[in-house]
Amino acid sequence: MLDLMKIAQQMRGISEHLTQEAEAARRRVIIANQLMERATEHQSTLLEQWEQWCDRIGFAVAQPIEPLDTRIALQAAPEAHTVLATDGSQIAPSHHEIAYCYLLNIGRIVLHYGQSRYPLLDSLPEVVYRPEDLYLSRQWGISTEEWMGHRRTVAEAVVLGELAKALRREEVGEIWGAEGQYSLDFSSAPLPPRSPAPSHPPSHPSTDLPSHPPTLALVDGSLIYWFLDQLPAEARDNILPPILEGWEQLRQLRIPLVGYLSASRSGEALNFLRLEACPYEQPDCTTHCGGQTDTAPCQVFSPLKDATYWATALEPGQRGPLWQSSAPILDHYGEHRIFFCYVHVGAEVARVEMPAWVVEDAELLETALQLTLTQVQKGYGYPVALAEAHNQAVVRGGDRTRFFALLEREMIRAGLKNVGTSYKEARKRGSIA
Structure with missing residues (x-):
């Protein structure tokens, strides 16, 4: 049984932590906004960098196929x-x-x-x-x-x-x-x-x-x-x-x-901004950061x-x-x-x-x-x-019970002996306390 009185004593700490996280998230959004503005201006260059260095980048980067300032x-x-x-x-x-x-x-x-x-x-x-x-x-x-x-x-x-x-x-x-x-x-x-x-080639969509x-x-x-x-x-x-x-x-x-x-x-999308935040001339994570991308200098807004x-x-x-x-x-x-x-x-x-x-x-x-x-x-x-x-x-719980009841009936009808749950399961379903 859950002791709510003991949990209540921990609630103040949780609320304080969430307040601090909300303020930190606001600062991260400001940083991301600044990077987004710069990345919008350099979008084609960043895409070229990704295509050239994608096999050396140690994190998943989604590529925008529309301008970053698209709002529809x-x-x-x-x-x-x-x-x-x-x-x-x-x-x-x-x-x-x-x-x-x-x-x-x-x-x-x-x-x-x-x-x-x-x-x-x-x-x-x-x-x-x-x-x-x-x-x-x-x-x-x-x-x-x-x-x-x-x-x-x-x-x-x-x-x-x-x-x-x-x-x-x-x-x-x-x-x-x-x-x-x-x-x-x-x-x-x-x-x-x-x-x-089957591994047959897909046919083309019907046009009629x-x-x-x-x-x-x-x-x-x-x-x-x-x-x-x-x-x-x-x-x-x-x-x-x-x-x-x-x-x-x-x-x-x-x-x-x-x-x-x-x-x-x-x-995945915000990771594209890490290309803009990279302090090196090439985003070569393997060479510059040893593959440790979680602590890389481009990670300036984590965990946004x-x-x-x-x-x-x-x-x-x-x-x-x-x-x-x-x-x-x-x-x-x-x-x-x-x-x-x-x-x-x-x-x-x-x-x-x-x-x-x-x-x-x-x-x-x-x-x-x-x-x-x-x-x-x-x-x-x-x-x-x-x-x-x-x-x-x-x-739901009732569906599960009825499913196994139906299965038990069929097993008994088929002549099977000793049909039932394990002793562990039986004791868990009924308390003696």
Whole structure:
């Protein structure tokens, strides 16, 4: 039990610390503003330096593809539009439960605005219990729990692509009067395969698609899967190709994909200013700083983050310049390399990530940003489609209890003996104190 009286004694120290941090953050913003003004004047020179010395720079630097002083006011979305979203949750495997297995639950959302059409709000569960699935990752030194999280990421992307395909089929049926109506309720469809997607070359987007309302595909969190850098190539090939295949389906259907990051902790964009702050003629971190970039002389505003800075530089409804991420894992993304910008959505400054094919298409880029901002406004500070996808996916305590009760009943029906939790788990669920 938590002793609140003892915690209350520590609150004064916390409040004093936060006050000091707020003042320090204000000073860091002033420094960053000064560097931003100088970097705006020297932007082309700094980009040339980065291209020449990028392999010698010891920190992640995003490259601006628009002037640093770009400020664009976003327009409201058209009345008729559609938003797709997925989010995932899970029941983790435990040796103390009645069976060692895990469950993935993917929330699926399709919201139609101004179209008099029914929404889709449901979830797609899958139970993983076969040894070849549970222990597949052990050969690469990856725990089952960690692999479960990776499979959830794959499932979210693949289900999003399937939602988009089903939506377009339904729209084609409505527009052209095709026999039979396509339903978005494909609840019998399995979750994405565990093997890599086929390595055939992607086809070009279709240009003969019928007219349809603007549509957006949303996911919660970053589209840059940094964790893949740490995985063996064979393990990575089981995760990334199916994700990119799902994104390719969106590209073919001209549905922009957005990764929405609330309270982003990234400093990738501000790191570009460190090139301006570098006291040396060349930004050669390996030679001048011995690779110790955290204590380098160019680190003059740490630990200021991008979102904190842009909150002072943008007005509500504005976006800043577009940036290209330089994360090494993006070398494996092909046409889906990730770009991002910061958008002042009113309640906060959010990082909005998009694949290259969205950024390179002015119409898709405008649709993506307009619909994202409108979603935040409809959700009172957070995209309503993502909030609903989370609510559909989340596995609460009662759901977990019912899941294992159902599993126990099936095991007893199958004739298994000694079905039950471990003594440790049983004692934790009931106290004798």
